[in-house]
Amino acid sequence: MRYGTLSVKELVEEACEKRADVLALTDINNTSATFEFVRTCQEKGIKPIVGIEFRNGDELLFIGIAKNNEGFRELNKLLSIHNMRKKALPAHAPEMNDAYIIYPLGKKEPEALRDNEWLGIRIPELSRIPFSDLNKQQHKMVMLHPVTFKSKQGYNLHRLLRAVSKNTLLSKLTMEEQAMQDEIMLSADQLFGAYGRFQKIIKNTMDLADSCSIYFDGENKSRKTFTGNLYDDKLLLEKLALDGLKHRYRRNNKAAQERVKKELEVIDRLGFNAYFLITWDILRYAKNRNFSFVGRGSGANSIIAYCLGITEVDPIELDLYFERFLNPHRTSPPDFDIDFSWKDRDDVTDYVFKRYGNEHTALLATYSTFRGKSIIRELGKVFGLPKPEIDNILTLQDPSKLKDKDQIVKTMFHYGKLMEDFPNYLSIHAGGILISEKEINYYTATDLPPKNFPITHFDMWAAEDMGLHKYDILSQRGLGHIKDTISLVKQNTGQTVEINFEKIKEDPQVRENIKTGNTIGCFYIESPAMRMLLKKLRCQDYKTLVAASSIIRPGVAQSGMMNEYINRFHKPETIKYLHPLMEEMLKETFGVMVYQEDVIKVAHYIAGLDLGEADLLRRAMSGKYKGKEEMDKVKRNFINSCRKQGHPDDFSNELWRQIQSFSGYSFCKAHSASFAVESYESLYLKTYYPKEFMTAVINNFGGFYSTEFYFHEARMSGAETEPPCVNNSDYYTTIIGNKIYTGFIHLRDFEQKIGEAIPLERETNGPYRDLYDFIKRIPLSLEQLNILIRIGSFRFTGKTKKVLLMDAALHFSKSKSKVPGAELFQLERKELVLPPLSSFSYEDAFDQFEILGFPLCMPFDLLPQNYTGDISADEMLQYAGKQVTMIGYFIATKDLYTVRNELMSFMHFIDKKGKSLDTIHFPPSLQKYPLKGQGFYMLKGKVTVEFGYPSLEVNYMQKLPMVKKEVIREHQ
Structure with a gap:
């Protein structure tokens, strides 16, 4: 990796062109390509030999050649031990029974070679043999001719790969760090001609090659038994x-x-x-x-x-x-x-x-392979270009049209194209x-x-x-949500939660929450698109949720299959089935082959394929088999089977067409069913333990939405969301009664070790009495302490932030940090007498914005009162088809491209009541009124309702300002 320039296919093709009948692959400290190499050589009639080239850094130590599969194990074992222990390889190979070791000239004295060890002589080194003591050692020599590239272009590419690997300028690459220019494949005639004067070396090499054999098959190599029998x-x-x-x-x-x-x-x-x-x-x-x-x-x-x-x-x-x-x-x-x-x-x-x-x-x-812009960045560094220039180059769409004909840029794009999909690292x-x-x-x-x-x-x-x-x-x-919720419920209420899926899926309140899309935080069913689909399908049972989990996927939705399913759900009387059996089998999914299992059913019961053959058909149509010939064979088998069932060819061809149109988008039903099980379990916890559930979601840092929105959802469930407190918060977010205390992990630029030390020290030695007590017990800098003060972690003291900041500054006036330690005597501290200090009305919220990235209050508290809309989200159904103005706080967006390759968006906001608001932004509107980041927006457009689900089709969008910091109140 980052060395060779030939794929296995290219290497073997080159060997075929050179009429080689035996080829050895010895990658550097790596065996990634071995199996593919053996298989490809055997397909082309070339005898494969495998091994490993052992190096410490750039130093070639020796090459291992496997006599057989046992020898390959020995070589792998040696390299694996080195990798596991992170130690340098030995200069000389240990004794091996089934592998040959080839040392480069000068790495081991000929007299010290074991029976299975040889000296590898490269072509340029042959001239040294006749005039030295080496002439007497030809019986221990073999031909050594590495192949690293195919041409001068390949050599250049190799040098670029080496420079990238070394993270150095191409001009600084040393000879020891790269291959020699002669490492191209020679024909048998060329190779034997080069070694022609040294027939003993040629014979040794041929004998060694003849004695090697390697064999891999596709038989089951996994553990055969569990019990041993x-x-x-x-x-x-x-x-x-x-x-x-x-x-x-x-x-x-x-x-x-x-x-x-x-x-x-x-x-x-x-x-x-x-x-x-x-x-x-x-x-x-x-x-x-x-x-x-x-x-x-x-x-x-x-x-x-x-x-x-x-x-x-x-x-x-x-x-x-x-x-x-x-x-x-x-x-x-x-x-x-x-x-x-x-x-x-x-x-x-x-x-x-x-x-x-x-x-x-x-x-x-x-x-991990070289891909896209990262290649240009790597090559830019290799050529010594500064970052701004590399950034500028990346904006070029077609470098061949450069007016100034910049040769370096053209070289970068030329070799960058060659590097695409090259393996970079494991x-x-x-x-x-x-x-x-x-x-x-x-x-x-x-x-x-x-x-x-x-x-x-x-x-x-x-x-x-x-x-x-x-x-x-x-x-x-x-699954972290589920496990942590159960734990939090036990801590907060003492209740033990037991999850029984069979009972959960029949629970009336859980069913109602699925039907209304009240699923924020729940696995796989929380995105705006999924909640929209659940509402449109009036989903309140397991099987419908399984179907929804399948048709929501991008391929299905973009193909129009999802809309077709929704339409058929609401108008089942309009469905026309090709065959009575299809109605029987597909009635549950309204004639749509939602699942891969549907494809199998139709192929089995109507076309007459056995179930194994039907699964082969399913795999072929899902892209598992490639090539027109294979697909034609599958189709012929299908049509012939239909004929045996007595179906006319026009029916069989139409059935094939319908299967083919669905199969590319169909999904494994068992997969969706498994997803639905977890969705139900999550929703059960959200339904009956919403505060603990949202705390668990926050702590697992995973989901469709930002952490801010999950705090909002916790507030909507009735919780009080509190800033961190040194006497109540942990490193992760916690819940105590009805209050959710933000964890220290959410504080920007706050050190993890301090966030973990605060609750640990509190648990060991009791609550912190005041700021001074905290400073004595927790080692931290003034900057770290100021973060805690500004976010409100010492509000239990009753002092304002400004007073606390002054106290902290006084304590740290002689040192930037304090190391805690026990005091022999408790010294009396003088309280500062300060004049009245003013503060902003929204000081806490703005500090939270800066330190957390979002406020812990309702966002609309920060919107000036003069901005109001016509309606709220829960009134949209009453205004179907009408133009309205709404105010929303931005939450998330989903972008996609139309058939004309134009960008459009589906956005998600909350309104002043905290309710969800979904908007549609078609390309002209989005281009004219683009999203401008987090905040409030005035949204104008038409209310559209589809199967009872309202959205706002936006034709005007304006970002609104928040309240200003200049609003002052006196605070005594």
Whole structure:
């Protein structure tokens, strides 16, 4: 990375052009490309050899060549140990049984070489052999000719990559930091011609190559058993599934019993007993730790997953197909997506590593690549351009049209284009964990990123091709809301909250809140667009929410499918079905194939494909297969199957067209159902514990809206939002009774260690008596103390901010900071006698703006009284179709482009009553009246109502001023 310039494909194509029949890949301290290299070479009829080039910085130590898969493991192990311990590699390789070691000339004396060790002789070094003692050592020499680029252009690109990697000017790049110019591929004739006088070296090289072989297949390489025995795994999974069946269903539910039996047979036949059991084991640990989690994705199509408690989605209730998750036709491995709170995920990951061992466990990597403007910034630094000039260059749309023909700029854009999508560095996959049967080093070396869990050198696609099935241990903020709310309720009220999804989804108040869109802060259903959709669909049941979670996605909405669904929801009598069976299968979704499972149903019951083949069709149409030939094959199979069912070709072609039009936008129903479960749980807590819930949302720093709006929502729920207080606040926001105390974490430029020390010291030695007592106990500077005073953290003293600031200045007059310490004697302090000091009417609010970024009062308290609108948000329905003037406080915006590629916006405001106001800004209006940041706006436009949901179609927008600081009141 940041060295070579040839992709695997380009490298192998170059080898084919040069008529090579054997090729060795030895990336520098890296094995990312190994599997792809082996597969590509085999496809082209070239024998692949793999290894690693070991370097400390720019110093080449030795090259390892794997004799076989065991040798590849040895090399990976050596590099992994070095990476794990963050130590320099040894100058000489340790003893290895199945790998060759090639030292560059001068790195090891020939007499000291082991049987498996060689000296690599480069072409320019051949002239040294006849006239030195090296002539006697030819029996320990092999040909060494690295390939780094293809041409002069590739050499230039290589040097730029090296300069970027070194963060240095191109002109300062040393010879040791880059490859030699001769590192291009030679033909066999050229290579043998160069070494022609040294037949012994050629023979050694050929013998070494002949003795090497490497083999990777796509067979399952994941951990094979959970118990240690395949049959015991089968028995255990059966027991757990049947126990869960009794718990989840009534005794005589024959459909569930048959489904469990069928799935167990398929799971066992395809070798996935251990995969289910390991997932169950991970979640058993999480439950014992009281961690909230949600099992989602296609795994929720499995009744076994439901019975094991991996998901809360009942596949029978929702008519979900197991084949969507696992079937004999599926070439890619299935996986469970398990979401945990962002605070708990690392703990769960740590359990997996400790339970299954570091030698068999690793996180998946992703490749961070060079993209877009960042390339120009990097190249600008390499060429020594100042930042303002680089910023100016980035504004250029077409550098080829530069009038002054600036050569450096043209060079930057030319090589920048070549660098696009080059791998830059390894990053960590969102949550993929591999648990292998054999040591993970059989397939890759590992690195140790800051999280201190080893990561592979390959990504999820290589893992899938290799036969390593990932476990997705993911994190999200929504589960943090749930866990923290339950904890806060216990602290604040003493109540223990139990969440039962089956009861929650039937709760009348929860249903009413979904129907009215009262869902701020709730996972997946809080955005203005989602709340609008819930109101338009009058959503008050689980299945409708599942559908809404699917059709809200960008692809569906922009295709017009969402509006079509809403229209059909309100006018079901207008729907025309192509076939009676389609009405039976799609009546729930009004004839729209909302879900991928709908595609499978239609293909199975009408076209006659078996469920496995139907899932293949679904995958093909979702873009999983690429290429016209493959799609044509899928279509032919579909039409032929329809003919066997007796359908005429015109019907079959129309059915194909309808499936094709829906399938690109359809979503996994099980995925949406899993989302809906968490949405219900969040909404239940918001419904019955709104203050604690909003406090939890604030503390998890995640959601569609800003922190300011969540404080506003807390006020709307009846809470009093208080500034930080040294005697009540913690580092994170807390709730005491009806009061929510802002956490110290929200204070700009305030040090974390001080924010954490304040509650810790208070808990240890009691409340702070006054400012002086606080200064004695907490080490901080005057600047940090002034932040606390200005935000009101010492209001319990009864003194004004100005008096407190004067007191603080007096205490710090001889030193910029105070280190706390016990006083032998309590000295009497003299109180300052100050003249009356004036303050602003809105001084607290403006200090909050400056220190928090928003006020803790109702925003409209800061709007001059002479600005009023015609109506408020809850009156809009009465003014449908009429022009009105409204005043709104800006909250959020969602931008999108029209079919003409013009920018338009959907904005969200609150009115003077704190109610939500949604506005539409079409391109002409938005261009003439753009958004100008946070604050109040006068909005003029027409009230439009769609399916009972009002919006303001804005044709005029003006930002309004807040009250001025000059408004003074006397404060004694």
